[in-house]
Amino acid sequence: MASQEAGTVVSARGLDLTFQTNDGPVHALSNIDLDIHEGEFISFIGPSGCGKTTFMRVVADLEHPTNGQLTVNGVTPEQARLDRSYGYVFQAPALFPWRTIAGNLRLPLEIMGISKAEQRERVTESMALVNLSGFENKFPWQLSGGMQQRASIARALTFNPKLLLMDEPFGALDEIVRDQLNEHFLNLWKKTRKTVLFVTHSIPEAAYLSSKIVVMSPRPGRIIDVIDSQLPTDRTLDIRDTPEFMELSHKIREGLRAGHSYD
Amino acid sequence: MKAILQKSPILPVLTVLLVLVAVWYAGAVWLNAPVLQDQYEREETTWDAPRLVEDAWSMERPVLPAPHQIFADSWKSIFKQRISSKRSLVYHGWVTLSSTLAGFAIGSVLGVLLAVGIIHIPTLNKSVMPWIIASQTIPILAIAPMIIVVLGAIGLTGVLPKASISAYLCFFPVTIGMVKGLRSPDRTHRDLMKTYNASTSQIFWKLRWPASTPFLFASFKVSIAISLVGAIVGELPAGARAGLGARLLTGSYYGQTIQIWSALLVASLLSGALIALVGMLERLILRRSGGAVG
Numbered sequence: 001m002a003s004q005e006a007g008t009v010v011s012a013r014g015l016d017l018t019f020q021t022n023d024g025p026v027h028a029l030s031n032i033d034l035d036i037h038e039g040e041f042i043s044f045i046g047p048s049g050c051g052k053t054t055f056m057r058v059v060a061d062l063e064h065p066t067n068g069q070l071t072v073n074g075v076t077p078e079q080a081r082l083d084r085s086y087g088y089v090f091q092a093p094a095l096f097p098w099r100t101i102a103g104n105l106r107l108p109l110e111i112m113g114i115s116k117a118e119q120r121e122r123v124t125e126s127m128a129l130v131n132l133s134g135f136e137n138k139f140p141w142q143l144s145g146g147m148q149q150r151a152s153i154a155r156a157l158t159f160n161p162k163l164l165l166m167d168e169p170f171g172a173l174d175e176i177v178r179d180q181l182n183e184h185f186l187n188l189w190k191k192t193r194k195t196v197l198f199v200t201h202s203i204p205e206a207a208y209l210s211s212k213i214v215v216m217s218p219r220p221g222r223i224i225d226v227i228d229s230q231l232p233t234d235r236t237l238d239i240r241d242t243p244e245f246m247e248l249s250h251k252i253r254e255g256l257r258a259g260h261s262y263d
Numbered sequence: 264m265k266a267i268l269q270k271s272p273i274l275p276v277l278t279v280l281l282v283l284v285a286v287w288y289a290g291a292v293w294l295n296a297p298v299l300q301d302q303y304e305r306e307e308t309t310w311d312a313p314r315l316v317e318d319a320w321s322m323e324r325p326v327l328p329a330p331h332q333i334f335a336d337s338w339k340s341i342f343k344q345r346i347s348s349k350r351s352l353v354y355h356g357w358v359t360l361s362s363t364l365a366g367f368a369i370g371s372v373l374g375v376l377l378a379v380g381i382i383h384i385p386t387l388n389k390s391v392m393p394w395i396i397a398s399q400t401i402p403i404l405a406i407a408p409m410i411i412v413v414l415g416a417i418g419l420t421g422v423l424p425k426a427s428i429s430a431y432l433c434f435f436p437v438t439i440g441m442v443k444g445l446r447s448p449d450r451t452h453r454d455l456m457k458t459y460n461a462s463t464s465q466i467f468w469k470l471r472w473p474a475s476t477p478f479l480f481a482s483f484k485v486s487i488a489i490s491l492v493g494a495i496v497g498e499l500p501a502g503a504r505a506g507l508g509a510r511l512l513t514g515s516y517y518g519q520t521i522q523i524w525s526a527l528l529v530a531s532l533l534s535g536a537l538i539a540l541v542g543m544l545e546r547l548i549l550r551r552s553g554g555a556v557g
Contacts, residue, residue: 062454081460088458094451098473098552107469111459139553 009073009163009195010036010059016067017054027220028054029065034214034223038162041189041196043206043213045252046259051221052199052214056165059197060088072163084112086163087156091171093148095140101151102127102136108159126154129188146177153185157192164196171201182208183237190233203256204240207231207248215252217259225255287330288320294327295319328521337525349505352529358506359494360533362422366429367490371483373430374437381438382445382471383463399435403428407493408500415500425497425506429490436489440482444475473552480545487537495530507533 015032018025029051036042044052057063058070061077072080080086087108095104105123114122127133130150140148149169156164170178186209189196200206206213207229215225231244239245292315299318303310320329328336337352344351377395380387403410407428414424448470456466498508507526514523 060458062457081458084460086458088455090451090455092451094455096452096470096473098476100553108459110469111456111461111465141553 007038008035009038009040010034010197011071012055012068013070014068015055015058015065015070017051017058017063017065029058030220030222032068032221032223034226036195036197038195039193041198041209041211043198043200043210044216045200045203045206045213046216046221046224046256047201047218049218049221050216050259051218052216053167054221056088056167056197056199060086060165084108084159085161086165087159087161089149089153089156089164089166089169091168093140093145093152095148095151095155097140100137100139101132101143104140104151105155105158108155112159114159122158122160126158129157129191130154131184144177146173146181149173149181150184153188162194164194166196166198168199168201170205178202178205179237185209186235203249203252206252207245208235208237208240213248213252215255215259217256222259224259225251227251227255284330287327291325291327291329292316292319295322295325298322298326324518325520328524332521333524333528336521337528340522340525341529352507352510352525355505355507355510355526356529356533359491359498359508359530362425362497362506363429363487363491363494363533363537365422366426366493367433367487369426370430370433370486370490371437374434374482374486375441375479377434377438378441378445379467381442395435395438398431403431404492404496407496411497411500425494428497429493432489432493433486436482436485437479440478441475444478445471447478448474476548476552477545480541480548483541483545484538487541488534491530491534491537 012032012034015029017029018027032051032055044055046052054063058065059072059077061081070077073083073085075083095101096107099107102123105126106119109119109122123136124133127136130153132147132150132154135143135147135151140151143151149172153166153169170181173181182205189209198206198209211229213227213229214223215227216222217224227248229248231239231248296315296319299310299315299322319325321332322328325332340350340352344353346353346357348354377391381392382388410428411424414420414427445467452470452474453466456470461469494506495508495511498506499512507530510526511523514520514526
């Protein structure tokens with residue numbers, strides 16, 4: 001797309017997706033228009049079935065839209081996937097149980113044919129980024145759920161993609177661990193300046209992490225509101241007690257209500 | 264001490280063994296008595312119960328030999344014979360073992376290759392899978408001796424015909440287990456590989472193959488045991504001169520029941536040892552790969 005402005009990472013125009021299921025067609029995404037720019041942290045929030053995960057999967061070329069246009073880095077999602085231009089973090093850590101943590105982190109590097117010496121270097125680097133140094137030779141089951149999810153984030157960072165797609169990465173964790181990881185991940189984002197697409201169910205998580213929040217609503221999955229966060233870039237968890245944070249949370253909640261998400 | 268005995272399985276296992284042995288000895292008296300009574304009548308000897316029991320447990324060709332007779336004969340045939348002797352059960356055991364292992368190797372390789380083909384080529388899944396299942400409806404054990412004779416007639420003798428029976432029995436559990444194992448990685452793992460733009464062979468070696476290891480070993484345990492059965496059945500036709508199967512056959516020709524039971528004992532020891540070996544290999548490999556699987 002020639003008209004696309006520089007710095008746009010993901011661009012969706014009139015995106016539509018209908019799944020054909022045994023119970024009839026399900027309209028998962030309806031007329032999605034969205035531009036995501038480099039360095040943004042975008043949260044997608046909405047109830048189950050609003051299409052937020054589906055949208056991420058379309059960006060990742062794991063699902064194919066029925067209608068409309070989508071570009072990732074100015075090319076088709078398939079080309080972007082073939083170029084290995086994004087790292088995907090799933091809700092489950094999805095570590096291979098027969099590999100050590102370091103072995104799991106090496107997996108994408110082995111597949112991409114990176115030299116052994118550089119593999120070692122990048123694994124060490126990524127382990128340090130998520131504070132897991134020293135756990136290289138442990139197997140996944142020896143780590144707690146939060147550590148496993150950190151390892152899974154580290155795995156997405158090893159090959160240094162500019163774009164991170166995160167599908168409720170902290171959804172299965174308890175609130176205390178989730179708070180820790182939120183704070184930690186925000187620091188990581190500030191350090192690496194990656195573009196992040198982040199799916200969540202949690203209003204405080206979305207408000208705390210994001211530079212922009214996309215509120216979605218189900219049946220059919222559509223965008224209700226796009227909220228720019230006015231919070232300062234330097235945030236700690238304490239910010240959640242400030243009036244600004246309350247206001248932002250309120251806005252998100254209003255958006256969800258407008259989409260009849262509480263029905 | 265008491266706590267150890269209560270926890271370990273030794274006590275219950277020994278109890279059951281003791282009961283079985285007692286039943287066996289009683290059974291030996293019961294089954295051998297009619298023959299002995301006939302004999303006493305013919306020889307017009309007087310007899311009483313203690314003598315009957317004693318004789319029933321020390322006959323040369325009993326209907327049912329007593330356990331100590333079987334053990335004595337096995338001991339003699341295993342340890343007191345030259346290994347190369349036709350009377351040595353080590354010799355016969357080795358003949359059977361070699362064709363068991365050959366058949367197991369051929370069957371396993373075939374089974375794995377079929378499974379790999381089935382999961383990667385949809386046409387193969389549709390066309391070959393029904394035939395694989397149908398193949399096991401043939402009573403191969405019943406026609407095995409005929410197969411050996413037919414193969415012998417066209418000049419194929421030795422280990423190969425016997426191994427082919429074993430392989431025929433072996434490949435089935437391996438194929439079924441491996442198809443399931445290679446398909447066991449969940450959607451998230453497959454999606455993950457797709458996001459890396461991994462090739463089919465990378466997905467196979469880095470995801471499908473390691474994920475299927477526990478399934479492979481479960482199949483191996485079944486197939487090594489039936490491989491031994493296949494090898495023994497392959498030795499039953501009159502032509503075979505060596506192997507546990509041949510030993511069983513000559514035993515029954517000449518009414519050498521003790522010899523039959525010794526051969527059976529060695530066969531079951533062999534089978535147990537092979538399964539234990541597969542189990543050890545499994546633990547070794549699973550421990551190396553995290554030990555969380557299986």
